[in-house]
Amino acid sequence: xxxxxxxxxxAPAVRIAGLTVSYRRRGRLLRVLRDVSLDIRPGEAxxxxxxxxxxxxxxxxxxxxxxAPNAVVEAGRIEFAGVDVLTLGDPELRALxxxxxxxxxxxxxxxxxxxxxxxxxxAEIYRHHRGLAKADALDAAASMLGLVQVSDPKAMxxxxxxxxxxxxxxxxxxxxxxxxxxxxxxxxxxxxxxxATVEAEVLDLVEQLRDxxxxxxxxxxxxxxxxxxxxxxxxxxxxxxxxxxxxxxxLFADPRxxxxxxxxxxxxxxxxxxxxxxxxxIPGALPALGASxxxxxxxxxxxxxxxxxxxxxxxxxxxGPARLARCLFHDEVPAIPPSAPGPLGGAPxxxxxxALLGLSEVVKRxxxxxxxxxxxxxxxxxxxxxxxxxxxxxGKTTLAKCIVGLVDATSGEVTLDGSALSGARDREQRxxxxxxxxxxxxxxxxxxxxxxxxxxxxxxxxxxxxxxxDERTQALAASVxxxxxxxxxxxxxxxxxxxxxxxxxxxxxxxxxxxxxxxPTSALDVSVQAAILNLLVDLQAQEGVSYVFISHDLAVVRxxxxxxxxxxxxxxxDIGPAxxxxxxxxxxxxxxxxxxIPTLAAGARPRIRLHGPIPSPSDPPSGCRFHTRCPRxxxxxxxxxxxxxxxxxxxxxxxxHIRPDDLARAQRG
Amino acid sequence: MSAADAAxxxxxxxxxxxxxxxxxxxxxxxxxxxxxxAVVLAFWVLDAIFWPAIVPHDxxxxxxxxxxxxxxxxLLGTDNLGxxxxxxxxxxxxxxxxxxxxxxxxxxxxxxxIGLVSGYHRGIVDDVVSRIVDAFxxxxxxxxxxxxxxxxxxxxxxxxxxxxxxFMPIIARTVRSAVLVERERDYVAAARLRGDSAPYVMxxxxxxxxxxxxxVEGTVRLGYAIFAAATLSFLGVxxxxxxxxxGLTVAVxxxxxxxxxxxxxxxxxxxxxxxxxxxxxxxxxxxxxxE
Numbered sequence: 002x003x004x005x006x007x008x009x010x011x012a013p014a015v016r017i018a019g020l021t022v023s024y025r026r027r028g029r030l031l032r033v034l035r036d037v038s039l040d041i042r043p044g045e046a047x048x049x050x051x052x053x054x055x056x057x058x059x060x061x062x063x064x065x066x067x068x069a070p071n072a073v074v075e076a077g078r079i080e081f082a083g084v085d086v087l088t089l090g091d092p093e094l095r096a097l098x099x100x101x102x103x104x105x106x107x108x109x110x111x112x113x114x115x116x117x118x119x120x121x122x123x124a125e126i127y128r129h130h131r132g133l134a135k136a137d138a139l140d141a142a143a144s145m146l147g148l149v150q151v152s153d154p155k156a157m158x159x160x161x162x163x164x165x166x167x168x169x170x171x172x173x174x175x176x177x178x179x180x181x182x183x184x185x186x187x188x189x190x191x192x193x194x195x196x197a198t199v200e201a202e203v204l205d206l207v208e209q210l211r212d213x214x215x216x217x218x219x220x221x222x223x224x225x226x227x228x229x230x231x232x233x234x235x236x237x238x239x240x241x242x243x244x245x246x247x248x249x250x251x252l253f254a255d256p257r258x259x260x261x262x263x264x265x266x267x268x269x270x271x272x273x274x275x276x277x278x279x280x281x282x283i284p285g286a287l288p289a290l291g292a293s294x295x296x297x298x299x300x301x302x303x304x305x306x307x308x309x310x311x312x313x314x315x316x317x318x319x320x321g322p323a324r325l326a327r328c329l330f331h332d333e334v335p336a337i338p339p340s341a342p343g344p345l346g347g348a349p350x351x352x353x354x355x356a357l358l359g360l361s362e363v364v365k366r367x368x369x370x371x372x373x374x375x376x377x378x379x380x381x382x383x384x385x386x387x388x389x390x391x392x393x394x395x396g397k398t399t400l401a402k403c404i405v406g407l408v409d410a411t412s413g414e415v416t417l418d419g420s421a422l423s424g425a426r427d428r429e430q431r432x433x434x435x436x437x438x439x440x441x442x443x444x445x446x447x448x449x450x451x452x453x454x455x456x457x458x459x460x461x462x463x464x465x466x467x468x469x470x471d472e473r474t475q476a477l478a479a480s481v482x483x484x485x486x487x488x489x490x491x492x493x494x495x496x497x498x499x500x501x502x503x504x505x506x507x508x509x510x511x512x513x514x515x516x517x518x519x520x521p522t523s524a525l526d527v528s529v530q531a532a533i534l535n536l537l538v539d540l541q542a543q544e545g546v547s548y549v550f551i552s553h554d555l556a557v558v559r560x561x562x563x564x565x566x567x568x569x570x571x572x573x574x575d576i577g578p579a580x581x582x583x584x585x586x587x588x589x590x591x592x593x594x595x596x597x598i599p600t601l602a603a604g605a606r607p608r609i610r611l612h613g614p615i616p617s618p619s620d621p622p623s624g625c626r627f628h629t630r631c632p633r634x635x636x637x638x639x640x641x642x643x644x645x646x647x648x649x650x651x652x653x654x655x656x657x658h659i660r661p662d663d664l665a666r667a668q669r670g
Numbered sequence: 671m672s673a674a675d676a677a678x679x680x681x682x683x684x685x686x687x688x689x690x691x692x693x694x695x696x697x698x699x700x701x702x703x704x705x706x707x708a709v710v711l712a713f714w715v716l717d718a719i720f721w722p723a724i725v726p727h728d729x730x731x732x733x734x735x736x737x738x739x740x741x742x743x744x745l746l747g748t749d750n751l752g753x754x755x756x757x758x759x760x761x762x763x764x765x766x767x768x769x770x771x772x773x774x775x776x777x778x779x780x781x782x783x784i785g786l787v788s789g790y791h792r793g794i795v796d797d798v799v800s801r802i803v804d805a806f807x808x809x810x811x812x813x814x815x816x817x818x819x820x821x822x823x824x825x826x827x828x829x830x831x832x833x834x835x836x837f838m839p840i841i842a843r844t845v846r847s848a849v850l851v852e853r854e855r856d857y858v859a860a861a862r863l864r865g866d867s868a869p870y871v872m873x874x875x876x877x878x879x880x881x882x883x884x885x886v887e888g889t890v891r892l893g894y895a896i897f898a899a900a901t902l903s904f905l906g907v908x909x910x911x912x913x914x915x916x917g918l919t920v921a922v923x924x925x926x927x928x929x930x931x932x933x934x935x936x937x938x939x940x941x942x943x944x945x946x947x948x949x950x951x952x953x954x955x956x957x958x959x960x961e
Contacts, residue, residue: 405863407859407863428865436859436863438859443856444856444859446857446875447879448878457864458860458864
């Protein structure tokens with residue numbers, strides 16, 4: 002990485018000064034950015050982090066002068082290339098955008114024009130900004146695609162965007178952004194929609210391109226690990242205000258604003274376990290948009306706030322070399338004790354005892370030849386949490402739906418307490434197996450009140466009516482820490498975390514034996530995620546319920562799960578006690594998933610990379626399904642012969658041709 | 671988070687049902703399109719109810735002044751039987767404002783039911799229902815209506831039924847596409863997980879979430895229903911003489927266009943104002959729902 006520390010006096014590539022932006026809504030101005038000032042030096046990568054609603058994207062959009070029509074810039078300047086971007090006329094702005102400044106968006110699928118070939122879209126930039134002839138522009142496009150490591154760039158030119166995987170689409174977007182060698186590159190959550198393995202590849206690419214090009218980068222992300230890996234300096238936004246800024250590693254290692262500290266403490270880190278560490282959610286909630294905040298924006302949630310914090314907005318003060326913090330008491334921040342940890346709610350890890358759920362040879366084939374689940378054998382014990390991980394397309398969600406009864410397995414058997422679950426389930430079976438969905442917005446009927454959502458579940462699953470139903474509704478709401486006033490609200494009046502609490506209460510209405518949690522926190526911010534995970538862990542311990550816990554976030558799975566199963570293309574390839582599965586020797590796919598995680602710690606583990614996307618489940622590779630992407634594949638064997646199960650320690654099993662001792666040697670390096 | 675998300679964060683109302691309804695009401699009151707349409711429509715509704723009290727002459731009493739032009743006594747002149755044209759225009763609103771809303775209501779009830787069932791069940795049910803709907807839509811509606819009314823005989827009730835039934839497939843299509851979106855949402859999966867019956871899921875879970883598109887479709891259909899009712903009367907298979915119905919009046923009096931054009935134009939313009947007013951209301955409702 003080329004850190005521009007060698008030229009500290011260089012004029013900044015971008016200077017944002019006092020930027021204040023509001024959105025106009027129903028005649029009212031709601032402030033989203035308050036006096037944001039930051040510089041990005043040439044060649045520097047500046048990371049902007051914060052939770053949703055804090056104004057990250059508004060900063061990025063203001064920089065491109067691409068704000069929503071109802072946005073009003075109330076004050077501030079954005080200097081780029083010697084001019085104020087906010088006052089430019091349209092022709093000048095057009096000349097600047099796409100030529101000297103470029104942006105990569107979160108969703109490459111919607112940022113590319115679906116009806117124009119990739120080559121034509123990329124070549125257009127060379128023709129428009131460089132005045133190249135058509136043939137030359139296509140040549141330039143092909144060599145740019147080579148630079149972003151697209152295999153066979155010539156063939157790629159002729160493809161349409163829908164023919165590409167998400168990772169390839171994002172490479173094309175990056176190629177388009179870098180085509181004119183811009184002075185400023187804005188990356189807005191560029192890998193958020195991608196799988197971890199693909200994300201790691203795209204981030205590698207951006208890192209390599211930084212050495213080759215000299216663009217200043219504004220990197221917007223909610224993922225602190227990614228920002229720590231990619232950026233030289235970081236700014237933390239909260240409620241539209243920059244509250245801390247500094248060199249990335251130092252800032253994350255030694256935060257000087259209470260919010261940054263709280264954000265770091267509420268993230269589950271790889272290795273944390275429910276029975277040893279309790280997550281620390283941030284108390285309270287983000288101030289409402291447009292709320293008038295006379296003092297410090299964080300005062301209401303801050304453990305060290307005092308009277309003087311609420312008088313006037315604190316200034317940005319120097320909190321160390323090249324460090325700024327908007328806190329009057331920034332020198333007290335390192336001494337803030339962990340918040341009262343609360344009782345450790347986690348049940349002791351369940352050990353192989355009575356089996357609750359049994360799956361044998363479960364297959365789910367969809368119309369056509371798509372085999373989403375290709376023969377899964379699995380057991381979940383009573384009171385056990387089984388984590389289920391794998392990339393999207395690995396069949397996790399389909400497997401969950403087979404278990405819960407939303408889809409019927411094509412063949413194989415699902416048993417609960419030894420009796421088969423098949424076809425129409427009776428009330429007792431429905432009561433026993435429930436599900437928490439990924440997206441709380443979609444999981445709650447927007448036209449019903451919380452009371453009627455929970456009440457209906459109690460009536461249908463527990464057979465409660467009238468008074469009994471009312472009382473139980475209140476008890477259930479209290480057990481997920483909902484307040485009484487929430488009962489008569491509709492979902493649209495609740496925050497994401499509150500909605501998910503309602504969904505959790507609903508799934509526990511019939512005192513289930515097994516709850517399927519399908520990415521229950523992936524739609525939530527980290528501070529909310531911590532509270533929801535604590536709640537799920539507490540409920541699990543109190544009720545003695547079993548979970549099948551699906552997540553793409555390995556740190557989260559490691560935190561809650563007793564055992565972990567790793568799925569690849571519809572099959573389980575690695576299964577065993579959580580600590581065993583995440584340690585060598587383990588399946589090369591598990592190894593790849595783990596090394597794809599961007600961590601806050603510097604250069605922690607040797608990285609292995611998977612290349613290309615997961616193959617189509619309609620045409621799985623022969624032999625070992627993973628051999629096409631496996632860095633440890635043995636030629637002549639893995640492509641032909643289906644791998645056997647290998648037995649590791651403590652009941653850990655994985656499906657591979659490499660024996661545990663050999664694999665351990667290779668993986669420990 | 672993208673800019674669009676940022677904007678929706680700003681735009682997301684947090685409201686209870688009362689606030690929601692109130693918000694919709696305020697949006698409608700702010701819409702000039704809706705207000706103009708509503709005022710004109712309100713005029714004709716009041717007229718349809720109270721015309722016996724406000725007409726200057728009995729609309730069916732004949733006289734000796736035949737086909738005279740507008741005057742102080744007869745604002746729009748008289749027809750070939752000496753009846754007061756102005757009074758007949760005022761009285762003619764009633765039939766159309768009974769037929770069209772009732773026909774639309776029947777269409778909405780039937781169409782919503784069909785759309786819910788085929789959209790929710792998908793599969794064979796959907797295939798069969800959709801093909802029948804397609805077959806229905808392949809014929810010009812007016813031809814089917816003419817045939818049906820010729821066979822059944824024409825009366826106000828048959829006209830209402832025929833128009834209502836003809837609307838069902840069209841409304842069913844709109845409702846089906848809205849149901850297809852809603853049924854994929856997880857609250858429907860949650861309802862199935864607790865064993866709710868299909869009718870319960872359709873009526874109690876899905877239906878309240880698709881009232882917006884149904885309201886829009888209803889107001890649009892209302893305009894078409896007025897038009898269809900007038901057309902059928904004009905073609906002679908709707909209401910019969912001596913009803914002051916506008917479509918019928920235009921058909922009967924058009925031979926007198928040269929002598930007293932008001933015999934035709936009065937009813938025609940009245941009809942046009944109602945159709946335009948309903949369409950303005952429909953536009954206003956659509957905009958308010960989309961907001």
